[in-house]
Amino acid sequence: MHEMSLADGISRIIMAQAEEHGFSKVLTVRIEIGRLAHVDPDALAFCFGAVMKGTPAESAKLVIERADGLVWCLGCAEQVAINAWGDACPKCGSFDLKADGGDGMRILDLEVE
Amino acid sequence: MCSICGCGEHKHHDHDHDHDHHHDHAHPHPHAPDQGRLLRIEQDILSENNRWAALNRKTFQEQATLALNLVSSPGSGKTTLLVKTIGMLKGKMPLAVVEGDQQTALDAQRIEATGIPAHQVNTGKGCHLDAHMVRHALETLPLGEGGVLFIENVGNLVCPAGFDLGEAAKVAVLSVTEGEDKPLKYPDMFRAASLMILNKIDLLPHLDFDVDACIGYAKRVHPNIGVIKLSARTGEGMEAWLAWIQAQQALLRVAG
DSSP states (O other), X not given: OTHHHHHHHHHHHHHHHHHHHTOSOXXXXXXXXXXXXXXXXXXXXXXXXXXXXXXXTTTOEEEEEEEOEEEEETTTTEEEEESSXXXXXXXXXXXXXXXXXXXOEEEEEEEEO | OOTTTOGGGOOOOOOSSOOSOOSOOOOOSOOOOSSXXXXXXXXXXXXXXXXXXXXXXXXXXXXXXXXXXXXXXXXXXXXXXXXXXXXXXXXXXXXXXEEEESSOSHHHHHHHTTTOOEEEEEOTTOSSOOHHHHHHHHHHSOOOTTOEEEEEOOSOSSGGGGOOOSOSEEEEEEETTSOTTHHHHSHHHHHHOSEEEEEOGGGGGGSOOOXXXXXXXXXXXXXXXXXXXXXXXXXXXXXXXXXXXXXXXXXXXXXX
């Protein structure tokens, strides 16, 4: 379950931010996960709770926003959205697609005090 | 938490059915915090791994070393393929191997028996190698100028897909004793791989494995994926695999 590593990555970013901005408690962690990212959001939420114990984000709420699986279709030369690799372009049926932002996973912001 | 639309309260859910709505929203309104202050981060969750991967990639470029990240499910024959590959490439170029397993040094011992330097990484409960582990492996592993570093990842078709180790290419090994629909079931991995090796083809007469369907599925997920059919046991198809490695190594020099 590599989501544990990802949760650990979130924790490290939060700790670095805590040092830089001098906060002691995180109320909310808002992240964005593209539909084509290599992650299961439910597993990540589970791991988040385990990994954040003993950190400023111990009682933080994790808000996961799903971003569309945006790809660039080489068939119709425009941006379209798919749900998973292996799906065809919904407009022209081509499988010749390149990730165009739909595979990202980012921390968007922290609400801290 | 968003005090305007309550999106912080929104519990993520996922489901298989098709419908038009999606779960994110455009956020035209400002995210005013209720109590705390809001820090915009906009940082990739994998940023630390990616930093190490970039460092590894730089080391590989400086040494003109082709790093290949071999990924597959357990039992696809990666280690046997490596032992046979080393036997055919040894003496032609410098070779080294990083072995990733949850436990034991058995695979590294098999590689060392060929006379090639190998470093075993035990991930413990971990399900994949990350770039930092490979960085440490490079501290003790000699890389020869113009050679190849094979990184045999933990047998797992899911987790290693998302972790860049600094490799030039991921090579997915799929044995024909597995289902031909694996590329569709585990699309992230076949999307991430530059090459799919169909291993154990000597067993095809005894199986119902549909080679053409399998390649079709892989191309659906990744139209540009290369495909090599071989049997590490009998040696059939090994020449194509060696030619691919040598071509990739040559490309590295051109690019470098």
